[in-house]
Amino acid sequence: MWMYGKELALDSTPESVRISRELVRSTLHSIDTDLVEVAAILTDEMVTNAIKHGRPPISLAIESDNEGIAISVADSGPGFPIARTVSRTAEDGRGLMIIDVLSDEWGVVPLYQGKQVWIRLHVRDVLTGAAMPLSED
Numbered sequence: 545m546w547m548y549g550k551e552l553a554l555d556s557t558p559e560s561v562r563i564s565r566e567l568v569r570s571t572l573h574s575i576d577t578d579l580v581e582v583a584a585i586l587t588d589e590m591v592t593n594a595i596k597h598g599r600p601p602i603s604l605a606i607e608s609d610n611e612g613i614a615i616s617v618a619d620s621g622p623g624f625p626i627a628r629t630v631s632r633t634a635e636d637g638r639g640l641m642i643i644d645v646l647s648d649e650w651g652v653v654p655l656y657q658g659k660q661v662w663i664r665l666h667v668r669d670v671l672t673g674a675a676m677p678l679s680e681d
Contacts, residue, residue: 554602556595564591564604564617571606572613579665582646583613586663589639590617593625598658612648616662624652624659 550571554560565584572580587604594602598619607614625640643650647663 549608550606552604554591554594554604556598556600556602558595560595560602561588561591564588567604568606568615572608575608575613576667579613579667583615583665586643586646586665587615587617589642590615590661590663593617593639593661594619594621597621597623597625612664612666614662614664616660618655618658618660620655620658622658624654625661 550567552564552567554564564587568584568587569580572583583606587606591602591604594617598621600620602617602619605614605616605618643661643663648666649664651662653660653662
């Protein structure tokens with residue numbers, strides 16, 4: 545069995561989006577590259593939403609085990625994410641749709657101050673599409 549666990553405090557700046565993507569890629573470098581890229585995209589969406597709609601402090605947590613990857617972003621802002629209907633020409637507003645489509649599971653946990661948005665990705669068998677462990681340990 546293998547496990548990763550990293551946490552990072554993020555500034556409420558656009559630079560934190562790039563830093564968080566790079567942390568996901570470097571932390572998960574030894575697993576399937578497609579899965580890592582999906583994790584990076586989802587992290588990008590969650591951090592962007594925390595910066596845009598939340599309040600500092602913002603934190604990123606990355607965890608993985610034999611069953612998959614869990615990533616969460618917490619912020620101290622009030623309210624919870626709400627999916628919006630957007631026009632085809634809108635430049636933003638699709639973050640939760642992307643999270644819903646690309647993640648295997650996702651949710652929001654209320655915190656004493658703020659909230660934590662989390663996603664989970666499972667490794668899939670290429671032929672059957674069934675969830676499977678990352679290693680056979």
